[in-house]
Amino acid sequence: xxxxxxxxxxxxxxxxxxxxxxxxxxxxxxxxxxxxxxxxxxxxxxxxxxxxxxxxxxxxxxxxxxxxxxxxxxxxxxxxxxxxxxxxxxxxxxxxxxxxxxxxxxxxxxxx
Amino acid sequence: xxxxxxxxxxxxxxxxxxxxxxxxxxxxxxxxxxxxxxxxxxxxxxxxxxxxxxxxxxxxxxxxxxxxxxxxxxxxxxxxxxxxxxxxxxxxxxxxxxxxxxxxxxxxxxxx
Numbered sequence: 001x002x003x004x005x006x007x008x009x010x011x012x013x014x015x016x017x018x019x020x021x022x023x024x025x026x027x028x029x030x031x032x033x034x035x036x037x038x039x040x041x042x043x044x045x046x047x048x049x050x051x052x053x054x055x056x057x058x059x060x061x062x063x064x065x066x067x068x069x070x071x072x073x074x075x076x077x078x079x080x081x082x083x084x085x086x087x088x089x090x091x092x093x094x095x096x097x098x099x100x101x102x103x104x105x106x107x108x109x110x111x112x
Numbered sequence: 113x114x115x116x117x118x119x120x121x122x123x124x125x126x127x128x129x130x131x132x133x134x135x136x137x138x139x140x141x142x143x144x145x146x147x148x149x150x151x152x153x154x155x156x157x158x159x160x161x162x163x164x165x166x167x168x169x170x171x172x173x174x175x176x177x178x179x180x181x182x183x184x185x186x187x188x189x190x191x192x193x194x195x196x197x198x199x200x201x202x203x204x205x206x207x208x209x210x211x212x213x214x215x216x217x218x219x220x221x222x223x224x
Contacts, residue, residue, distance in 0.1 A: 043116075
């Protein structure tokens, strides 16, 4: 399984932008980049995903490097409710194996 | 729209016993996957079902099994429980195997 590397933790202030990096140097051409987050005492929650182009939705933006070996999840204005563990995951779309392989994730702390 | 429902939410078992956990997916979702979450190993994929067929299985011993019913509800069973099986067991459903996953809140199993 292709692996991802994320910082163990990051800190941000409320209402400031947050850039969460993810390295995936062994990504294959059919791997989508997915982001999920897990709030305390809850199951993971889908955030965003993309293949090659940058993506935006109501929760966040995903910036993908041109060589696809890294990506960045952008929270435009962090709130206290964004404090969670953020997982960057590669998900193969080329075959029949769609399982998610979670790494350790990045624990995001948001300061008021 | 009701979310993914997992029952029971909490349970305590003793070594050697067996346990069955239940997952009711979001209405219309035909794909169900299971994950084990522990502080040491993080989130690990157990298995995935689509239309009553197991499509993928993670690296867990045969004591871990599952099934999916015609109404897409799924159960997982762990036999001969060990202390190391203590974990949060998460179920996720999606419209398609490669679709966005919606997680339940999990079943927290404690093995004494």
